[in-house]
Amino acid sequence: MTKAYFELLRSGINTTLQDEGRPHQYHIGVSFSGAMDKRNYLISNYLVGNKSHAPSLEFAYQGPLLKLKFGKVSAAIAGNVTFNIIRNNSTIEEGVCYQTFNLNPDDQIDIISTSKSIYGYFSVQKGLIGDYFWGSCSVNTKAKIGSNEGEKFSINQKIYLNQSENEFIPKKINYLNSKIEFIRVLKGTNFNYFSDMAHETFFSSEFTVSKLTDRMGMRLEGPKIENIVDTNIRSEGLIKGVVQVPADGNPIIMLSDHGTIGGYPKIGVVISADYDKLVQLTPGTKIKFKSIELSEAETLFKIYNLETQNILNQI
Amino acid sequence: MIKNILNLGDAALYCDFGDEVNKEINSNVIKYFKNLQKNKIPGITNITPSYNKLIISFDLTEINYEKLKEKVLGIKLENIDQEIKKIIKVPICVDDEFSFDLIRLSEKLNLSFEKILESFFNKKYFCYMTGFIAGMPFLGDLDQAIRLKRLETPRVKVPKGSLGITEQFCNIYTYESPGGWNIIGNTPIKVFDKFSQINPTKINPGDNVMFYKINKSEYLNWND
Numbered sequence: 001m002t003k004a005y006f007e008l009l010r011s012g013i014n015t016t017l018q019d020e021g022r023p024h025q026y027h028i029g030v031s032f033s034g035a036m037d038k039r040n041y042l043i044s045n046y047l048v049g050n051k052s053h054a055p056s057l058e059f060a061y062q063g064p065l066l067k068l069k070f071g072k073v074s075a076a077i078a079g080n081v082t083f084n085i086i087r088n089n090s091t092i093e094e095g096v097c098y099q100t101f102n103l104n105p106d107d108q109i110d111i112i113s114t115s116k117s118i119y120g121y122f123s124v125q126k127g128l129i130g131d132y133f134w135g136s137c138s139v140n141t142k143a144k145i146g147s148n149e150g151e152k153f154s155i156n157q158k159i160y161l162n163q164s165e166n167e168f169i170p171k172k173i174n175y176l177n178s179k180i181e182f183i184r185v186l187k188g189t190n191f192n193y194f195s196d197m198a199h200e201t202f203f204s205s206e207f208t209v210s211k212l213t214d215r216m217g218m219r220l221e222g223p224k225i226e227n228i229v230d231t232n233i234r235s236e237g238l239i240k241g242v243v244q245v246p247a248d249g250n251p252i253i254m255l256s257d258h259g260t261i262g263g264y265p266k267i268g269v270v271i272s273a274d275y276d277k278l279v280q281l282t283p284g285t286k287i288k289f290k291s292i293e294l295s296e297a298e299t300l301f302k303i304y305n306l307e308t309q310n311i312l313n314q315i
Numbered sequence: 316m317i318k319n320i321l322n323l324g325d326a327a328l329y330c331d332f333g334d335e336v337n338k339e340i341n342s343n344v345i346k347y348f349k350n351l352q353k354n355k356i357p358g359i360t361n362i363t364p365s366y367n368k369l370i371i372s373f374d375l376t377e378i379n380y381e382k383l384k385e386k387v388l389g390i391k392l393e394n395i396d397q398e399i400k401k402i403i404k405v406p407i408c409v410d411d412e413f414s415f416d417l418i419r420l421s422e423k424l425n426l427s428f429e430k431i432l433e434s435f436f437n438k439k440y441f442c443y444m445t446g447f448i449a450g451m452p453f454l455g456d457l458d459q460a461i462r463l464k465r466l467e468t469p470r471v472k473v474p475k476g477s478l479g480i481t482e483q484f485c486n487i488y489t490y491e492s493p494g495g496w497n498i499i500g501n502t503p504i505k506v507f508d509k510f511s512q513i514n515p516t517k518i519n520p521g522d523n524v525m526f527y528k529i530n531k532s533e534y535l536n537w538n539d
Contacts, residue, residue, distance in 0.1 A: 237363030269324030
């Protein structure tokens with residue numbers, strides 16, 4: 001039997017294979033990577049019956065145009081995504097997120113764009129086939145690590161899938177991606193490197209998500225954050241969500257493909273409960289930071305995680 | 316041994332081993348790092364040693380800051396890696412083509428090329444940490460005479476294999492990357508190999524490294 005695959009008739013802007021990421025490699029300089037918006041990644045996988053860690057396509061802004069060859073599969077898309085299914089008899093069906101659809105040989109999925117968000121996820125039953133590096137096929141294009149030689153997909157490539165014998169099980173959920181008003185942060189380990197006025201500015205001003213935002217980091221523009229101690233620190237480990245302020249005074253938030261070590265002072269760290277929503281903020285969005293305490297952050301994460309589990313349990 | 320533990324966000328411990336950058340403090344960081352790797356405390360997702368800090372990130376669905384802090388402080392420290400470490404020898408070609416910043420160094424330090432290189436090659440270096448980009452080793456300490464700051468404007472592209480020096484440290488660019496260190500040579504060897512899943516990094520924290528000079532034809536014909 002010929003192996004089933006998707007042919008990429010259009011690659012999209014930044015289409016990569018992602019799963020839940022790659023733990024335990026920071027000490028050799030390999031970042032976590034994985035799906036940026038983990039909740040949506042999980043929903044798209046649960047809809048097609050994958051319980052966890054299945055390789056899915058993550059796309060940003062404009063997505064790919066995919067044609068299925070030699071197989072049948074059930075698939076789902078999560079996020080705020082506009083897409084069409086172009087059947088092999090040329091009829092066009094408008095795609096609906098958060099519900100499964102069946103694909104037959106020569107059907108096409110045209111993922112037109114994400115709206116008011118950056119990332120969307122395309123999952124198929126039993127997952128796409130990727131190359132594993134340290135237990136994950138997540139692609140980090142800056143480090144050239146992961147499936148597809150660590151590169152984003154390009155036109156005419158083939159993405160193979162595990163052929164499934166299972167019957168198509170129609171599934172859907174109602175889910176609305178909510179926006180956040182504030183990015184909640186805990187004070188960073190170099191909070192006292194910044195003046196009182198800088199603290200005031202950081203927590204009361206609006207910052208704009210700049211165009212220099214990708215899977216590695218989100219650069220912000222706004223009033224400058226004044227450093228009164230030193231604009232460098234001894235290089236030390238980083239984690240996602242850290243807000244660094246380099247000498248130019250513009251904050252940068254570390255995202256999933258961040259370098260593992262950094263030498264800029266850390267003014268804050270975005271709480272885990274806000275990360276999935278943070279990464280979806282498009283350039284031009286205005287945001288404000290809000291300071292909270294550790295215990296509150298832990299409670300908010302518990303609630304967020306319970307919400308995610310409830311959504312997944314409904315599927 | 317750990318001077319202070321703070322939270323870095325809601326899902327990481329920030330362990331401070333002291334202010335200085337020296338072998339003793341860094342050896343303590345590495346000792347803790349190795350013991351934590353061995354102990355496999357559930358919930359830990361990454362442990363990142365650096366000069367004088369150790370950052371332990373964890374999965375907040377499994378454990379939280381207070382509980383993990385207690386466990387980390389409670390581990391019994393053993394001397395891991397007791398065997399005498401061999402010195403890792405790294406070949407370097409300092410041909411003009413690879414040593415773009417020798418002129419700058421020579422001018423700023425008021426030393427001849429020969430003196431700079433003699434001082435550099437005549438020393439054993441200690442690996443403090445690995446990272447920033449995959450497999451990049453941060454080695455020290457350079458002789459006082461050849462310490463210089465980073466370039467004012469970092470290069471957009473530093474070639475793979477480049478040997479850079481800045482302040483008391485030297486490093487090797489494991490793949491092409493932006494960077495601001497002063498480049499004085501290039502190694503033909505693979506310092507990072509992503510296809511080796513068990514030992515991808517040739518140089519690891521705690522290792523000793525010595526560099527030796529090779530000529531251009533040896534460089535070009537190098538067989539790793």
